[in-house]
Amino acid sequence: DAGITQSPRHKVTETGTPVTLRCHQTENHRYMYWYRQDPGHGLRLIHYSYGVKDTDKGEVSDGYSVSRSKTEDFLLTLESATSSQTSVYFCATSGGQGWGEQYFGPGTRLTVT
Amino acid sequence: DQQVKQNSPSLSVQEGRISILNCDYTNSMFDYFLWYKKYPAEGPTFLISISSIKDKNEDGRFTVFLNKSAKHLSLHIVPSQPGDSAVYFCAALSSRSGYALNFGKGTSLLVTP
DSSP states (O other), rough: OOOOOEEEEEEEEOOOOOOOEEEEEEOOOSEEEEEEEETTTTTEEEEEEEEETEEEEOOOOOTTEEEEEEEEEEEEEEEEEOGGOOEEEEEEEOOOOSSSOOOOOEEEEEOOO | OSEOOOSSSSEEEEHHHHEEEEEOOOOOOOOOOEEEOOOOOOOOOOEEEEEOOOOOOOOOOEEEEEEETTTTTEESSSSSSSGGGGEEEEEEEEEETOOOOOOOEEEEEEEEE
């Protein structure tokens, strides 16, 4: 286990409100990722980070932003939540050169009403 | 466009028998393949991986086979145990083009006593 925690674990919010999900890791891994999992889609990459303040977009980045001010924390923000962003969000980390095994957190279930 | 495909949404196997989970990919740039196991309400857990320079990798009861010419890989679990019941995700990446894992939609394995 890479010592990854996510907060909150569950959240219900209303359409149009901003939401921030937090990922915290204790393994000093350089690379961190945010995925969403939806029925019929598997896991899809939203954003990733390859170092402090270094981030890039993934496959489904529209409507999301990220920040990484410390190695251990990676924040995912929904600027104005929509019902299509109802999903389970997973954070992951990897060490070494970045590619290879990724270790996942327990997930955050977000419901946008 | 799904680059990693798991065409069987579910599989049921008797305890003690072999479970074979299949995965196909379309991107010839993929050079590293991974299998993840996921229980409900938990994050995916890394199971086994294989590099494109190999055609087989074994770890205890789990073996992954890679057929590059067919762009196909499979995960064999022998013998299957009830605790293996979970969703299995196949994932692939290209070490030259970045860090993102491309996931299949998953196969739900049920091992019956």
